[in-house]
Amino acid sequence: MGIVEAVKAAAKKVVKAVDLQVQRWQNKVIDLQNLQRKAENLLSKLRLDDIASWTDKQKAQYQQYFDELWRVKAILTYSGRFVEIINLQKQIVNEYATAYNIIRQDNHFTEAEISRMHNIYSGIVTESLSGIDNIIVMMKSFTMQMSDAQRIALINQTADELEGYLNDLREFNQDNKLLRLQRARSQEEIAFIKKLYNF
Template sequence: MKKLIVIILCLISFRSQAQYQIITTVVKKVIKAIDLKVQRMQNETIWLQNAQKTIENELSKFRLTEISNWSEKQKSLYDDYYQELWKVKSTIAYYQRIKELAANQLAMVSEYQRAWKLFQSDQHFKPDEIIQMQRVYVGLLDASAKNLDQIMLVVNPGKTQMTDQQRLEAINQAGDRLEENYSDLKQYNNQNMILSLHRAGDLNEIQTIKSYYGLH
């Protein structure tokens, strides 16, 4: 009987470890995907920031209403160029929003990594609870990755036909969902910290947990 119990416990432990490894692998893949998307967003934002000054300088050169002695052909040529510059300039406006969202996403991943490292070492949580935490994190991080995909789709003029205003609204909507993902993650972390405090045996242990998680 004792041998049977030992075998059963070993099987349960093995199964828990296998589940943990699978979920951890999924999380790593999601975080890698997020990092790549954020890097792409940041690169595009940096390029547009550098381009902004050049565009504004170019725009100041072509004030068609102030130009005289030009043929209609010249005016038409530079009018097209002028309009194209304005389109790019208006695009820069919503890339500022993207820059903010990229920073927000990096903060979310950093918050997950910080809290997850602490929870794994917290003896107040059982192995199956740790696995469940990872499942929740997978859901939150995957949702944020999908919202990043939506943003990248919107900012690609070749894939979506929208006015600049419609594009900015779509970015803001996806951005709001990203911020909600981040808020949900922080709330979930706080709930787990509170649960750990409730499981403390005495006041000294409570103070130790508070110090461990940086709570005041």
Template sequence: MKRCVMIGLVAFIMLTGFRRANAQQNEIAQLLLNVEKLNQFKQILKDMQEGYRIVSTGYNAIKDISQGNFSLHKTFLDGLLEVSPAVKNYKRIAEIINMQKVLVGEYKTAFMRFKSSGNFTTAELNYLFNVYDNLLDQSARDLEELVMIVTAGELRMSDDERLTAIDNLFVSLQDKLSFLRSFNNSTAILSLSRSKEHRSINTIQKLYGVGSP
């Protein structure tokens, strides 16, 4: 998946070239991260982490991508108290929650940095946004799955099955975070390359008076 997306990004950028779009305000607004949605997601992760501190596990949330709505489930904490200590105190739960927070923070920071760099066209920024938004969608589904695994009564599973499922979620999130960092690194290298090219062009123009009256 990682290779396909990276190749897609390179191919897309080669097709669009180095054109700079003078986007209208409404176009830029469409590319901005949904700040309210993101803040809600971050708050949910914070609540999950706090819940874990209180009862050795966390709160949970289910994200409705189409509506952009978030719903905290009080029953998660209540159900969690009913599962066995082996599941309730499993360290991977806290690690999954923390990785979710890291993922959200890193992708938001990266997107805003690329947007403000001036090195990408509106179409390219839209592509980046779609990659990040899809990653957030998948990440939210992982949270939903975590809820079902660690909440008593949601699934008929033995402790060993629950722990194995949690381990699988942990690996899945590791893969997502690894992909995000690789994607951000490749995009940052491209941005740096374009910045150097722009500086070289500006230096040549100043040296030879190109564009001067």
């Protein structure tokens, strides 16, 4: 039995040695699997970082597009009102120029009266130019976010002021026409004045 026991003991040792070797290999496989998981996790994190970076870039790009579209929308929304304000300013300047040219040629007014009228006309036109300043502020406001309520208030204020200046100018022109008519001496002169002033 010595040989059988020796063979059994040798077989046990071989089995134990094989078991130990298998366990070592299994441990190495587990270590390799752990390394593979770490590598996969690192790769996933890198992919997620790339996706996040790409998403941030897209968000920034589309935010820029949105901001530009917002500015264009705001400009288009208020462009009609801007045109109205600019036309009011043109009317003021044109009516001033026409009236002042007629008054300068009219011999029924003294130099002092013409000078006073010029000062009044200049004051109205100068004050009305503040409307252009408001337009410039408005145009600059499209580069910063101004609320629609603030923008509308500024537009309405500017339009109201310009309409007031235009009315003042027309009233002053009317007063000058009436004064000229009062100073007329004949029916021919009255007819000429009415034609000259489109009365």
